[in-house]
Amino acid sequence: MSVKAKYQGVLDLGQELNIQNGNVEEVDGILKVSGTAGTQYEKNLMWDKIKEVGGELPQDIEADIKVADETVFHRHMVASGDTLGKIAKKYYGKAGEYHAIFKANGDILDNPDVIHPGQELVIPHLS
Known part of the structure; x- marks a missing residue:
């Protein structure tokens, strides 16, 4: 199973949450994901999903998720x-x-x- 397939649920959630400026690429067995969540709550949902799939400290994914509106949760x-x-x-x-x-x-x-x-x-x- 490819790393992208393993984390497909994370990618689907990103689409559902309408993560902006999203980028996904697989490099040497590591899935690199970036984008901007609308709020901190949405960023937390993304991280919770990543941990659900890859464990508490996943080694096969790097995520750089920013927050568009930091004034509210x-x-x-x-x-x-x-x-x-x-x-x-x-x-x-x-x-x-x-x-x-x-x-x-x-x-x-x-x-x-x-x-x-x-x-x-x-x-x-x-x-």
Whole structure:
């Protein structure tokens, strides 16, 4: 199996996330991947996928993934059934971090229990 075939799931995820300026080449058995993710969250997803395929310290891939918007961790489009707690759980692993999202979106949110489908929320970096 070629290294490119081994990491095809990573390449597919890059397409799904619309990684910009992407470049993929195989050199001497090492897959060299580069590109720009929209946010840190998307970059983290790419690294998680690389580790899922190649292990914690993969030796057969080199990835240079930059981030286009470093001012936020991610931007989330509210869907039906979302709550700030569910959103916090998705991005931070802890529902209790919802307050950080509420605070970062004070310009559009008045109540942490009231969000609406279609709102775009800033998901801030946790300090």
